[in-house]
Amino acid sequence: MDYFPIFTNLKHKPVLVVGGGHVAMRKIELLNKAGAHIQIVALHLCEKLANMAKKNHIKWLAKIYHAKQLEKVFLVIAATNNSELNSQIYQDATNRYLLANVVDDKSHCSFIFPSIVDRSPVIIAISSSGSAPVLARFLREKIEVLLPSHIGKMAKISDQWRKKVKERFCTSSDRRYFWEKAFNGLFSSQVASGDLDGAKRTLDYQLNDINSSLGEIILVGAGPGNSDLLTLRGLQVMQLADVLLYDYLVSDEILNLGRREADRICVGKRANDHSVTQKEINHMLITLARQGKRVVRLKGGDPLIFGRGGEELQAAAEAGIPFQVVPGITAAVGATAYAGIPLTHRDYAQSVLFMTGYCRANCTVTDWPILARTDQTIVIYMGSIAADDITAQLIKYGRDPTTPVAVISRGTRQDQKVFIGTLETLPALVHHASTPTLLIIGLVVNLHYNLAWYQNTN
Known part of the structure; x- marks a missing residue:
């Protein structure tokens, strides 16, 4: 392990940045989001940094660097185009046991900036230990695609319930089971759809009865056939499904993107050949949801354009089953x-x-x-x-x-x-x-x- 991964609280902590160009600006933007008290040393500031200094978002400490500026500093970043100066800053910081980063110079870094997926308070950091930063960014993009945007909201609500859950369940295994069920069930879906009050009620309900069955039906448009045209939200939902009910028009390559453990049930209909009637499909959806399962109804194209999706939603509403819709690219x-x-x-x-x-x-x-x-x-x-x-x-x-x-x-x-x-x-x-x-x-x-x-x- 070349670098030890660690998350540190920078709120109100002094950080020295030497350099006032666009490279320094990118680092300062990250540090600013973390709440650091940023002090900058540079002959000139780029326009954006100059505006930040005018608004007191950063402090323009001096134009010329000297070692005394390292006193009472938490981190040091060198982002100048002078390699000798950068090396000197790194050496001065190291002598004072300060963590230092010389931008784009792996040999002069006691800490490095990772690629970040920000779903605050959930943060994912990816690093190649400075060996392949483009690869790290590539991996970050992959994770950005797979990680739902509502994860942060879910974590904030969960934090408010931690004490309640700890008081309700004595063992860590029971608490873990509670949260696993919440993060993979109706609570997660309600947060995703913006129903935060409903999500909180669901947590309270499950807190009082951990064995309660709270299933849901999710209508997903699988697109016209090519798996590249499945929406991001559709993929995320399929990865969490307990049951996949799919039509003939859903291609195998799309079906294979679903959760491996999910039951797969074909309920396809063709013109003049209704192997499963619409009434039977509606009954199946409701029955499975009442068993506490997350039922993904996967339909070709968009589920509400010539797909009878509206009829299935009506059945769910009449039965009192929670539901949501993920649109798809219609044929x-x-x-x-x-x-x-x-x-x-x-x-x-x-x-x-x-x-x-x-x-x-x-x-x-x-x-x-x-x-x-x-x-x-x-x-x-x-x-x-x-x-x-x-x-x-x-x-x-x-x-x-x-x-x-x-x-x-x-x-x-x-x-x-x-x-x-x-x-x-x-x-x-x-x-x-x-x-x-x-x-x-x-x-x-x-x-x-x-x-x-x-x-x-x-």
Whole structure:
């Protein structure tokens, strides 16, 4: 271990920084956030440091460095472009048993600045012992992505309950079990959604009955297929799931990102082949949540656009089950972007209309005259089965038979294919496409030839 990792309280402690440029400024910004009393020695200050000095956020101690300035100092940072001066500062500090850091000079550092993930009061510091600072920053970025933003709020609330928990549970194992359940359950979700009062009530409830079952349902949009398009929040929730209920449209690469210990249950439905009815899915969601489980309902695209997510939320609300929603990139947005087809364009389409080509038996008749307008893009989900009728009706109500159309098959995935034709050839195009498919009708389709950037387009 080249450096011993330690967190120190710098509030109101004097720190000397020698140097007044942008490098010094970056270090001072960090020290300022930690509440240090910063004293600076420099011939000149950059504009930002000069403004900080005017506002008394830092103290411009002197223009010339001398060793006496090290008296009653907690830390020393040398950030000048004079290597001899930096070396002298380091030696003076070492002789006085002070911790010193010469920026970008590993051999003259008795302490180093780590890469920091700040979720105060939770702080994560990453260091390569000065050997590979870019690698440390790379790792910090990875952790930033995975660590939920509400962690800090959760820690602050937990601090307020520590005494209560200690009084309620005699052993450390019981206290640990309580907090593990809280951090992986409803309390965490409520903090994430901003319901801090509800989160505090949940802690009190669990404090009185540690064995209580407080499950929840989380509706997650998995995006159009490519795992890169899963949202950060969606990934975080999947990593905490007890049960994953997923549809056929959810790709294996996305499903594999879920918590390994989570039960996986396929409740997929296809047109004319409902292996699990919606009523059965609703019942399953509620039953599992009542068992105290965090149930993630994983749906392709966005769960509230032609995904029956609203019906599942209604069932949860009626049953009194806590729920939340994580939106996803809907297929109309993701697949068309990967196909190089902008849904709107000032020269070709001033509006876009989403519709489904598959409705329940008693749904209202589509308003075809509105759909036949020429200045809009039509995006049709699940339209392959009804392609003949869609073509006939649009042409009947005035849409030009030569209107450009695209059939996007398995959009955003590695085997994506895009079939281009005209409205009158749409029924033939869909026969070549593997499901899931998306139909695009409008002049914007012509832009595909110039804007297509993803592989496997035809």
